[in-house]
Amino acid sequence: MSQRPRLTVIGTGYLGATHAVCMAELGFEVLGLDVEQGKVDKLNAGEVPFFEPGLPELLSKNLESGRLRFTTSYAEVGEFGDVHFLCVGTPQKKGEMAADMTYVDAAFSSLIPHLRDGALIAGKSTVPAGTAERLATQLERDAKASGVELAWNPEFLREGFAVEDTLRPDRLVFGVRSQQAEDKLRAAFAPVIDLPTPVVVTDYATAQLVKVSANAFLATKISFINAMAEVCEAVGGDVTQLSKALSYDTRIGGRFLHAGLGFGGGCLPKDIRAFMARAGELGVDQALSFLKEVDAINLRRRARMVDLAREVAGGSFGGMKVAVLGAAFKPNSDDIRDSPALDVAATIQRQGAAVCVYDPAAMENALVLHPELGYRETAVEAARGADLVLHLTEWAEFREMDPAVLGDVVAGKHIVDGRNALDPVKWRAAGWTYRALGRP
Numbered sequence: 151m152s153q154r155p156r157l158t159v160i161g162t163g164y165l166g167a168t169h170a171v172c173m174a175e176l177g178f179e180v181l182g183l184d185v186e187q188g189k190v191d192k193l194n195a196g197e198v199p200f201f202e203p204g205l206p207e208l209l210s211k212n213l214e215s216g217r218l219r220f221t222t223s224y225a226e227v228g229e230f231g232d233v234h235f236l237c238v239g240t241p242q243k244k245g246e247m248a249a250d251m252t253y254v255d256a257a258f259s260s261l262i263p264h265l266r267d268g269a270l271i272a273g274k275s276t277v278p279a280g281t282a283e284r285l286a287t288q289l290e291r292d293a294k295a296s297g298v299e300l301a302w303n304p305e306f307l308r309e310g311f312a313v314e315d316t317l318r319p320d321r322l323v324f325g326v327r328s329q330q331a332e333d334k335l336r337a338a339f340a341p342v343i344d345l346p347t348p349v350v351v352t353d354y355a356t357a358q359l360v361k362v363s364a365n366a367f368l369a370t371k372i373s374f375i376n377a378m379a380e381v382c383e384a385v386g387g388d389v390t391q392l393s394k395a396l397s398y399d400t401r402i403g404g405r406f407l408h409a410g411l412g413f414g415g416g417c418l419p420k421d422i423r424a425f426m427a428r429a430g431e432l433g434v435d436q437a438l439s440f441l442k443e444v445d446a447i448n449l450r451r452r453a454r455m456v457d458l459a460r461e462v463a464g465g466s467f468g469g470m471k472v473a474v475l476g477a478a479f480k481p482n483s484d485d486i487r488d489s490p491a492l493d494v495a496a497t498i499q500r501q502g503a504a505v506c507v508y509d510p511a512a513m514e515n516a517l518v519l520h521p522e523l524g525y526r527e528t529a530v531e532a533a534r535g536a537d538l539v540l541h542l543t544e545w546a547e548f549r550e551m552d553p554a555v556l557g558d559v560v561a562g563k564h565i566v567d568g569r570n571a572l573d574p575v576k577w578r579a580a581g582w583t584y585r586a587l588g589r590p
């Protein structure tokens with residue numbers, strides 16, 4: 151294989167589009183593929199179909215360079231690529247905890263007949279342990295090309311920091327069965343490895359497990375501090391000071407130790423559930439039974455947020471106007487998959503309030519999923535006439551908001567901070583009732 155393998159990216163959603171653009175930025179020739187024609191057309195026209203800081207600029211630059219383009223043709227991708235990155239979705243199965251593997255299976259089966267001799271498929275989707283082994287058997291059985299192989303290369307990028315995380319990841323994990331596969335992956339990541347970036351070369355099982363165990367750990371850390379918030383609420387403690395004090399212990403550290411409305415999104419919730427489901431199949435469900443509690447603590451925060459908002463509203467949402475600041479599952483993203491903010495907004499509306507939402511990036515997506523909610527173009531417009539304001543996604547725009555400006559348009563100066571991100575002193579000084587999760 152040449153020094154610079156030609157790369158393809160199968161599935162150009164949040165992960166795949168970012169990966170395709172960033173690999174082109176690193177100097178590779180890249181062909182992205184998606185089954186959605188509309189997505190491919192947008193990408194070819196220089197439009198990123200989702201919000202990700204820095205990505206639109208790099209997409210335009212690399213389309214212009216001629217190193218990057220997008221297609222819907224598997225034949226074209228098979229003909230083009232030396233290394234194929236598989237980046238399709240693995241959502242939670244409807245009505246089950248397990249991951250839905252139909253997209254991975256469909257993409258894999260579509261690609262196999264078109265592979266060239268010596269091609270490598272590198273799976274990046276988050277999958278249950280055992281998937282790579284199963285796909286490798288299928289590849290060996292069905293591929294007509296010779297010397298084709300599978301590797302597993304889990305992805306750790308964070309939405310909102312996806313470009314930085316792809317160009318400068320904190321580690322690379324290569325699950326491989328041969329030296330050739332490792333060499334091909336090393337060639338495909340050469341500019342990143344040279345930074346330098348640590349590479350962990352391991353077997354399929356471990357590579358797949360690294361991703362789900364990383365997410366299980368992060369979810370556990372968030373739920374730990376949220377459990378402490380529950381206890382703080384019972385004893386009158388302040389979880390923000392508790393977590394600050396804990397964070398000075400370098401064994402604990404402050405990251406992911408921020409109490410609030412809990413985690414959501416297209417990864418952590420479904421990944422810990424799929425991990426538990428897979429552990430059950432493997433007969434080691436006891437090893438992960440704590441994740442059930444992690445999930446339960448997380449979901450209880452949403453219920454607690456609704457209860458706290460109702461309490462501030464005077465015991466009932468009936469006839470109340472509620473402004474919701476935030477719809478995305480986290481700031482710097484338009485991703486609303488399993489968004490705690492939207493979950494709370496929809497519950498409150500069902501309980502009788504008229505809810506108006508504002509989010510800097512996620513309004514279009516939110517409107518599709520929750521057409522029953524009201525949407526406004528600015529935070530001030532969402533808050534106009536509101537009896538109660540809920541801060542549910544910690545965008546910088548909300549942290550920096552002037553309480554006096556919002557105070558001029560609301561009907562009642564009551565704010566509940568679901569993210570412990572606003573400054574209570576500032577809001578109270580401006581005449582607001584400030585309430586938050588896990589603190590007085």
Ligand SMILES: NC(=O)c1ccc[n+]([C@@H]2O[C@H](COP(=O)([O-])OP(=O)(O)OC[C@H]3O[C@@H](n4cnc5c(N)ncnc54)[C@H](O)[C@@H]3O)[C@@H](O)[C@H]2O)c1
Binds near residue numbers: 160161
């Ligand atoms: N989003 C993240 O931050 C992130 C981070 C790390 C890992 N992951 C994992 O990466 C995977 C993808 O996640 P995502 O957030 O990008 O999902 P996504 O839904 O945004 O993207 C998936 C894409 O795959 C396309 N697709 C579906 N079937 C296809 C097929 N047969 N052939 C080609 N394309 C097909 C879809 O049209 C879509 O564009 C998941 O396994 C996820 O857990 C995501």
